[in-house]
Amino acid sequence: MSMPEMPKWYGDDGQIVSCTEKVKVMTENMTELYQTAQDAFEDALLMGCGEAQLRAYLQELMAGLENPYRKA
Template sequence: MKTPEIWPQDDGQPVSCVEKLKVLEENWQEVQDVLRDAFEDAVLMGVSEQVMRDRLADLVTALVSPRQGSGA
């Protein structure tokens, strides 16, 4: 999956800082690689593809915002 071209902020404006965009792109690639590896390993070890997809989606859904508790 291609890195998103635009990273919208809460106000809808895109992140424009070059360094932030670089970090976002690197993180996106790293997450893709790790998820792909975990998915492929699970499927090759006999886990249902749909179950693994669902569990990975649940993992993302369960992420807690770093802003939580900061009043934001």
């Protein structure tokens, strides 16, 4: 499996993020995140960690991200 195709990005208001520079930064960030996660995943497998547990933890890790910009 490889990195999924980049989606069109939308704001919470439903408007598409169309600024070329913003889309470029998102693509770079998501590509870097994918590669870092892939490297960590492979390292853990080589160290004998279970694949199912690794996948579950990575999902938990992403779900636990906090939005510091959330409006009160």
